[in-house]
Amino acid sequence: MEVMNLMEQPIKVTEWQQTYTYDSGIHSGANTCVPSVSSKAIMEEDEACGRQYTLKKTTTYTQGVPPSQGDLEYQMSTTARAKRVREAMCPGVSGEDSSLLLATQVEGQATNLQRLAEPSQLLKSAIVHLINYQDDAELATRALPELTKLLNDEDPVVVTKAAMIVNQLSKKEASRRALMGSPQLVAAVVRTMQNTSDLDTARCTTSILHNLSHHREGLLAIFKSGGIPALVRML
Secondary structure (H helix, E strand, O other): OHHHHHHHHHHHHHHHHHHOOOOOOOOOOOOOOOOOHHHHHHHHHHHHHHHHHHHHHHHHHHOOOOOOHHHHHHHHHHHHHHHHHHHHHOOOOOOHHHHHHHHOOOOOOOOHHHHHHHHHHHHHHHHHHHHHHHHHHHHHHHHHHHHHHHHOOOOHHHHHHHHHHHHHHOOOHHHHHHHHOOHHHHHHHHHHHHHOOOHHHHHHHHHHHHHHOOOHHHHHHHHHOOHHHHHHHHO
């Protein structure tokens, strides 16, 4: 019986090693304590945390992917284009100095952008003046026959109003040239100045002749209409 027990012991030990889930620690030297339910849950959480950390780390790493070839070409073309613009606007200056010249105003001087805007503003003003000049000339030309008629009117009030209107027209260059081109109107002004007894009418007519005398054509028109003797008598 004892011999049989001794023979069965190695077999039982072998079966025990194959069927028992956890190592006893005799052969491997590992911890012989069976993990509890709480410690097993902690191990699972640690493994989950480790997997989550690995996933986050991988995602962060993939965000640092270098730009594609198309992005690099676009950036290079934009930089080259900006450089050409700077060289055209500020010859002899490159790099950061040119950007400072474009955006910085030094000691009250206008920037390059402001200097570029000046010609357009001057052109706009010239066009406005040209339109106004043309409008004044056309207005005076159309009004000349009617104004000449009003200056020869018998009503002193009408004559005074007409003299005021002609005086206003004689203060603008475009309409003044139109007045100088009408001998009938200049003669009507001289005649009104000689015959009026109203102080305002006399003042307006002398102002008209004074404004016309600034031009050679105006002096010639006054001379032909007999304005020189009339002005001498007004002294």
